[in-house]
Amino acid sequence: MRLEKLHLMNFKNYADAEVHLQGTIHCFLGKNGSGKTNLLEAIHYLSFTKGSFYANDLANVRHGQDQFLINGLFEKNGKRMEVACSFSSERRKNVSENGKEYSRFSEHIGKYPIVLVAPNDIELIWNGGEVRRKFFDTLLSQLDKEYLENLIRYQAHLRQRNSLLRMFADKGSIDRDLLDSYDEKIVAAGTVLYNKRAGFVQEYLPLVSARYNFLASGLTETVGLAYLSDLEKVDFKKELDGKLDRDIALGRTSVGIHRDDFLFTLNGFELKRFGSQGQQKSFLIALKLAEFDYLAVKKGSKPLILLDDIFDKLDDERIHQLMELVADGAFGQIFITDARPGRSLEVLKVAGVKSQNFSVEEGSLAELF
Numbered sequence: 001m002r003l004e005k006l007h008l009m010n011f012k013n014y015a016d017a018e019v020h021l022q023g024t025i026h027c028f029l030g031k032n033g034s035g036k037t038n039l040l041e042a043i044h045y046l047s048f049t050k051g052s053f054y055a056n057d058l059a060n061v062r063h064g065q066d067q068f069l070i071n072g073l074f075e076k077n078g079k080r081m082e083v084a085c086s087f088s089s090e091r092r093k094n095v096s097e098n099g100k101e102y103s104r105f106s107e108h109i110g111k112y113p114i115v116l117v118a119p120n121d122i123e124l125i126w127n128g129g130e131v132r133r134k135f136f137d138t139l140l141s142q143l144d145k146e147y148l149e150n151l152i153r154y155q156a157h158l159r160q161r162n163s164l165l166r167m168f169a170d171k172g173s174i175d176r177d178l179l180d181s182y183d184e185k186i187v188a189a190g191t192v193l194y195n196k197r198a199g200f201v202q203e204y205l206p207l208v209s210a211r212y213n214f215l216a217s218g219l220t221e222t223v224g225l226a227y228l229s230d231l232e233k234v235d236f237k238k239e240l241d242g243k244l245d246r247d248i249a250l251g252r253t254s255v256g257i258h259r260d261d262f263l264f265t266l267n268g269f270e271l272k273r274f275g276s277q278g279q280q281k282s283f284l285i286a287l288k289l290a291e292f293d294y295l296a297v298k299k300g301s302k303p304l305i306l307l308d309d310i311f312d313k314l315d316d317e318r319i320h321q322l323m324e325l326v327a328d329g330a331f332g333q334i335f336i337t338d339a340r341p342g343r344s345l346e347v348l349k350v351a352g353v354k355s356q357n358f359s360v361e362e363g364s365l366a367e368l369f
């Protein structure tokens with residue numbers, strides 16, 4: 001799969017910009033605040049029908065305008081596919097493929113897979129479970145429709161259950177039948193997600209481990225990825241019932257797969273507490289490269305890789321290792337951003353990698369020759 005052309009209108013700081021993509025490695029070079037990340041965000045929209053940061057589409061409409069349009073021309077399995085995503089301030093979003101509008105965005109997700117490596121990836125190690133769940137949910141959603149649909153259902157039912165709990169608290173009484181009907185749906189969707197997450201971790205771990213040990217060149221460390229869930233030891237429905245009084249007082253549901261977590265370890269020690277900075281960085285890249293491997297195998301085609309400001313975050317050793325892979329042609333199309341043009345061009349040159357380069361300046365793009 002390749003993105004051949006990208007056209008942005010009133011998206012973030014782009015009034016009207018178009019790029020024709022040639023080759024497989026594309027560099028977007030420009031000062032901080034010029035619009036490099038915004039461009040990757042636009043590609044993220046084409047893949048996921050939303051941005052990677054906030055769920056708020058309106059914030060992505062260029063200031064003073066009332067709608068944005070993102071248009072991407074892809075080559076996929078020898079066919080040209082046009083994906084368009086538009087949003088207008090009447091708060092309606094449209095996503096279409098070859099002119100045909102989707103009625104449900106979940107039908108689109110997974111058709112144009114991407115892997116994003118971004119500066120805030122470190123949150124995957126340092127922050128709470130929510131970021132890790134989001135990462136694995138995003139990955140699984142690209143692969144498994146049933147996963148995505150159960151996730152959407154689970155989240156909706158959970159929100160409804162939580163408002164029900166607050167209503168019970170206000171009224172001072174419980175509608176048992178109504179609660180049971182929600183619980184039944186939550187348990188059904190939650191159990192599907194639990195089983196899929198557990199199975200996935202088993203398959204994913206060897207990929208992360210292989211990538212990690214390549215990046216850590218020479219040293220063989222034991223990479224661990226453990227799935228932690230409330231559902232591991234208990235009967236979901238019984239636990240929901242057992243915690244009911246407490247949950248009514250809290251106004252939220254305190255048991256379920258929305259509290260799951262994933263534990264990263266190296267040689268048996270928690271990465272967050274015991275890993276060196278270098279180990280943490282290698283682990284993050286390994287996690288993302290494994291995402292590429294997993295998607296490539298399961299989809300039968302290579303996802304796009306978006307590398308946002310990675311040269312800032314990585315030390316020379318890891319940049320060198322990563323570029324070795326890039327030069328190897330192991331990946332498909334790659335988008336690289338950097339605020340220091342000289343650096344990335346030098347790194348690519350040393351690795352013997354040819355790239356198509358663009359300068360980015362206050363929302364305008366120009367190819368560099």
Ligand SMILES: Nc1ncnc2c1ncn2[C@@H]1O[C@H](COP(=O)(O)OP(=O)(O)O)[C@@H](O)[C@H]1O
Nearest residue numbers: 012013032033034035036037038059061062063
């Ligand atoms: N909705 C918007 N309308 C206009 N400009 C925006 C909007 N959202 C973000 N920006 C601008 O985009 C710029 C940041 O772009 P970004 O792609 O993050 O830069 P970088 O090149 O550093 O990655 C900022 O100057 C910000 O003000």
Ligand SMILES: [Mg+2]
Nearest residue numbers: 036037038309
């Ligand atoms: Mg940026």
